[in-house]
Amino acid sequence: MHTDEHASVTGARGSPATAARVRTLLAEEVGARRGAGEAGEWGHLVWDEIGRLVDGGKHLRAQLLLRTHDAFGGTRHDAAVRAAAGIEMLHGAFLLHDDLIDGDTVRRGTPNLAAIARERALLAGADVAVAQRWCEVVAVLAGDLALGLAHHLFATAELPAREALAVQRTVSRTLGTTVMGELGDVALELGLLPADAGSVRAVARGKTAAYSFACPLVLGAVVAGAPGRSEDDLWAVGECLGVAYQIVDDVREVLVDRARRSDLRRGKVTTLVERASLHPGWSAVEHLWGDPALDDAGAAVLRHFFVDSGAVAAGAAEVRELLAQACLRAQVLPRDVTRVVEKFAATVEDLLGDAVRGAAEPVQ
Numbered sequence: 001m002h003t004d005e006h007a008s009v010t011g012a013r014g015s016p017a018t019a020a021r022v023r024t025l026l027a028e029e030v031g032a033r034r035g036a037g038e039a040g041e042w043g044h045l046v047w048d049e050i051g052r053l054v055d056g057g058k059h060l061r062a063q064l065l066l067r068t069h070d071a072f073g074g075t076r077h078d079a080a081v082r083a084a085a086g087i088e089m090l091h092g093a094f095l096l097h098d099d100l101i102d103g104d105t106v107r108r109g110t111p112n113l114a115a116i117a118r119e120r121a122l123l124a125g126a127d128v129a130v131a132q133r134w135c136e137v138v139a140v141l142a143g144d145l146a147l148g149l150a151h152h153l154f155a156t157a158e159l160p161a162r163e164a165l166a167v168q169r170t171v172s173r174t175l176g177t178t179v180m181g182e183l184g185d186v187a188l189e190l191g192l193l194p195a196d197a198g199s200v201r202a203v204a205r206g207k208t209a210a211y212s213f214a215c216p217l218v219l220g221a222v223v224a225g226a227p228g229r230s231e232d233d234l235w236a237v238g239e240c241l242g243v244a245y246q247i248v249d250d251v252r253e254v255l256v257d258r259a260r261r262s263d264l265r266r267g268k269v270t271t272l273v274e275r276a277s278l279h280p281g282w283s284a285v286e287h288l289w290g291d292p293a294l295d296d297a298g299a300a301v302l303r304h305f306f307v308d309s310g311a312v313a314a315g316a317a318e319v320r321e322l323l324a325q326a327c328l329r330a331q332v333l334p335r336d337v338t339r340v341v342e343k344f345a346a347t348v349e350d351l352l353g354d355a356v357r358g359a360a361e362p363v364q
Helices: 016-034 040-055 060-071 077-102 113-123 128-155 161-189 197-224 230-255 262-266 271-276 280-284 296-308 311-332 335-360
Strands: none
Touching: 016 040, 016 060, 016 077, 016 128, 040 077, 040 113, 040 128, 060 077, 060 197, 060 335, 077 113, 077 128, 077 161, 077 197, 113 128, 128 161, 161 197, 197 230, 197 271, 197 335, 230 262, 230 271, 230 296, 230 311, 230 335, 271 296, 271 311, 296 311, 311 335
C-alpha cells in the first residue's frame, strides 16, 4: 500500500515558508481546474477530492526534495517548489489508484473518492452493480487527472535544458519502477509470485522507495544543478530509506493502527508475513491471514504470532541495518546532504521505536 506519512520530518535548512508555498501552489492548480467551465458536478467532486488528498499529510516527499535542493546549495527555489508540488501530486495519483486496486474505501479517516462516488450514484437511483462500476471509473480517471497535473508541474519548473531533461528522465524512471512494484505487490497477494524475501524486498524498492525517497532526493539534486554523478548515489540511498520505511509501515499497520485490518484481510504479503511464515507455528494461524471476515479476536491472534515468532524483532533489525546503509552511502555526498539523509533516517528510526513499543503493549 502507498502510505501516508506518520510524522513530520525536521531537518537542515527546511523552510516553513517554502513548504507553505508548495501547499499553496497545489491549491491554486487544483482550484483553477475545478473552476473550469466544463468541470460539472462530477468534475467538481473529483477535483475537490484531489485537492483534499494533496493538502493532507505531512508532505514528506516535498520536504525531502526541498531540503536536498538547499543542501546542494541550490538557488532555484521557484523550480524546487514546482517540482516538490509535482511529487506530491504524483503521490496523490498513486493513492487514488492504489485505493481502487486494494478495494479500500477510507483514506485518512474519511470516505475516499471511490466511496463517495459510489454513495452518490446509489442516492441518484443506480443499482449496486452500476454504482460499483461508476466508482471504479471515477477513481481511475481521477488518478489519471492527478498524474497529468503532476507532469504539468514538473514540466513547468523553469530549468535549463539539461536539468529539465534530467527531471523528465527521473520521473519516467520513477513511474516505471513504481508501476512494476505495484504489479509485483498484487502478484504476491494473488500467489503469482513466490512469497520469498527477494520478491517482498523488490516490491518495497519499486512500490515505495522509488517515488517516496529516491525520486525526491534525485530531483532535489537535479533542480539544484548538482553533478550528475550524485544521482546514482542518491537513488541508492533512497532505496535503503524507502525499504526501511515500508517495513516500519508494515509493522505499524498491524501492531499500532489496530483498527485497520485491510492488509490482513486481503492476505497482503508484507515483510512481517514473509518472516512469520517461516516459523513452524505459521500453519496454525495461516487460515486467519487473508480471511475477509477477520474480526478483532482473529487479528489479535495474528498480532501475537508476529511478535512471538520473532518477525517483528527481525524486521526491526533489518530496518536499523538499512538506515545504517543509507547513512553510510550518503557519506560520499556533500556534508549538508548527508545531514538531510541522517535527519530522515532518524525520523524512520523514531517511527520504528513507536511501532516496536506498540508491539510490546498487551493485545486484548
